[in-house]
Amino acid sequence: MRFSLAGLAAAALLAGCAGTIPRRDYGPDSGLSAVILGGKIILPAGESREGSIAINLEGDGGRQASTYRLPLEVGRAKLFLIEPGDYRLLPTRSIFGFRRDSISVELEGRTLSVPFSREILRRPAMTIRSKKAHSLGVLVIKINTALPGQPASITASLDDGPAARRSAVQEIIREMMDPNSTVEERETAILWAKPLDDILSAIMAEPERRPTFKPSP
Numbered sequence: 001m002r003f004s005l006a007g008l009a010a011a012a013l014l015a016g017c018a019g020t021i022p023r024r025d026y027g028p029d030s031g032l033s034a035v036i037l038g039g040k041i042i043l044p045a046g047e048s049r050e051g052s053i054a055i056n057l058e059g060d061g062g063r064q065a066s067t068y069r070l071p072l073e074v075g076r077a078k079l080f081l082i083e084p085g086d087y088r089l090l091p092t093r094s095i096f097g098f099r100r101d102s103i104s105v106e107l108e109g110r111t112l113s114v115p116f117s118r119e120i121l122r123r124p125a126m127t128i129r130s131k132k133a134h135s136l137g138v139l140v141i142k143i144n145t146a147l148p149g150q151p152a153s154i155t156a157s158l159d160d161g162p163a164a165r166r167s168a169v170q171e172i173i174r175e176m177m178d179p180n181s182t183v184e185e186r187e188t189a190i191l192w193a194k195p196l197d198d199i200l201s202a203i204m205a206e207p208e209r210r211p212t213f214k215p216s217p
Contacts (some may be wrong), residue, residue: 020068027133027191032081034192035128038138038168039072040159041107049075051107053139055092056093060086060125067093072139077168079188084130088123089139089158091116103156105141114141117156133195135165135203162206169200 026032035057041048051074053141059065066083069092091100105112120172128134137160144153173196189196 004066009115018065023190026081029197030081032132033084033128033130034133034195035070035080036077036133036135036165036168036172037070037072037080038077038164038171039074040138040140041074041105042140042142044143047075047105049191051105052142053106054092054104055139056090057082057087058090059083068182077138077171079172079192081135081188082128084128086125086127088125089120089136103141105154108109112154114154114156117158120158131195133169133192133199135199136160137164137167138168162203166200166203167193169203172196173200 028034037055039051040052041051041053053072053074055072057068057070057080059067065085068080068082070078070080072078091103093099100116102115105114110185126134126136137158140157140159142155142157144155149176172189173193175185176193178186181189
């Protein structure tokens with residue numbers, strides 16, 4: 001029994017290093033923050049409607065900082081609740097907590113390893129404030145047509161322009177009224193209705209610009 005308990009403790013520790021999936025059942029009064037991020041996969045024939053992407057949101061504060069694993073569904077935005085603080089978008093870690101240099105993408109029954117964008121890695125840490133909603137935009141995976149004698153190239157980028165961030169927030173707001181959304185998704189969106197409205201208004205007041213990050217060559 002002693003060995004089993006030690007094994008469980010070690011497994012829990014390793015899972016924390018790799019990243020924990022944020023909860024979705026708290027409102028702003030909890031002191032948490034809401035982060036919104038969408039996922040998109042673009043194939044040579046057009047945008048895919050299936051697939052998933054995994055990425056980490058890691059605290060910029062040493063060993064004591066929180067690490068969250070964000071599972072994204074292609075074609076939709078998701079809202080995650082996290083502790084406020086300074087964070088960076090990074091590839092998911094291994095079960096032992098080692099950092100990877102690529103994103104895992106599930107597409108058509110296959111797992112693809114996509115090199116992580118250097119532009120995103122160079123981005124300074126973003127400050128996520130308590131009781132506020134923050135739209136990060138859309139993580140875009142693009143599979144380019146293969147050239148003769150060469151394999152198809154796959155790139156990752158973050159579309160964080162006002163249009164992408166606005167669209168992500170609007171999608172979460174639509175969940176409040178969508179009967180096909182889960183009860184948990186609808187209730188979370190309703191709890192965060194005021195912060196969502198605030199961030200949407202702020203984004204709409206921004207001048208349109210190009211996304212900060214482009215796909216790596």
